Amino acid sequence: MSRVVSPFREVGDRVWVARHDWFDVNVTLVGGERGLLLVDTHGSGAAAREVVADVRALGAGDVVGVVNTHWHFDHTFGNAEVRAAYGEVPITAHEQAAAELAAGAEEIRERYAAGDDPHRDDVLATTVVGPDDLFSSVRVLDLGDRAVELLHPGRGHTAGDLVVNVADAGVLLAGDLVEESGPPSLGRDSWPMEWPLTLDLVLDLVTPGTVVVPGHGAPVDRDFVTLQRDDLGVVAETIRDLASRGIPVTEALGAAEWPFEASLLADAVRRGYEHLPRSQKRLPLV
Structure with a gap:
């Protein structure tokens, strides 16, 4: 019988x-003498069962806690299967992430039920379990010989993003506040006007030698995060400029040059206009 090789790679x-x-999507393990912390659990029960098999193949210990970096289903829908494998381990997340998962899980099911995605049946068969160990600003998790810091640096990809700082290892898990395999996902629940400032706080935790693990894609460094922060800053300031000049939101995408493909920014522009205070908006001249 061939031995299963774990896809986990030590960074x-x-x-x-x-x-x-x-x-x-990235799923991460942080090890300590008390056991393993599993950061994000993948997008369905079936996918999470594979994650559990991979954890066991690694042979580094048992999972003693779960962290959800934000509410989106590709990071949380595996929670129930991890508990089925390891018992009632705490699932830690920002309080807003828990609220958003409770509100948004059924919409995810409806979206998959209406489509023909190859993962449709797996998503529909998934039991959704939300986080139950909640915090608002900072939480430190004790793994025995190391402390793992969870920080909510502000709103960005969602209202409830957190980063996981494993300072003694020089590793920071950024969730979807940073993405490597594509541009940042500025979706219907993103906060484009605040995301650059949120990344400023993340960068305060990152040294030139820090390995930053994004929510999606390969690990990156501080320079990559800085460039992504600057691009997001351009998005925010462009929205602010267009609104201040009275450009209607319906015309904004075509009225400027953007650092990312304009077709990906419809939600960002709409959300940005909604979030700007009235003092920064002008009615178009007629």
Whole structure:
């Protein structure tokens, strides 16, 4: 019988990352003498069962806690299967992420039920379990011989993003506040006017030698995060400029040059206009 080889690869002392084809999403393990912390659990029960098999193949210990970096289903829908494998381990997340998952899970099911995605049946068969160990600003998790810091640096990709700082290993898990396999996902629940400032706080935790694990794609460095922050800053300031000049939101995408493909920014522009205070908006001249 052939031995199963785990896809987890060590990127720092006892920090392993597995990069999965579906969504190019990263699932990460942080090891300590008390056991393993699993950061994000993938997008369905079936996918999470594979994650559990990969954790066991790694042979580094049992999962004693779960962290969800934000509410989106590709990071949370595996929670129930991890508990089925390891018992009632705490699932830690920002309080807003828990609220958004509770509100948004059914919409995800409806979207998959109406489509023909190859993962449709797996998503529909998934039991959704939300996080139950919630915090608002900072939480430190004790793994025995190391402390793992969870920080909510502000709103960005969602209202409830967190980063996981494994300072002694020189690794920071950024969730979808940073993405490597494509441009940042400025979706219907993003906060484009605040995301650059949120990344400023993330960058305060990152040194030139820090390995930054994005929510999707290959690990990156501080320079990559800085460039992505600057591009997001251009998006925010362009929205602010257009609104201040009275450009209607319906015309904004075609009225400027953007650092990302304009077709990806419809939600960002709409959300940006909504979030700007009235003092920064002008009515178009007629």
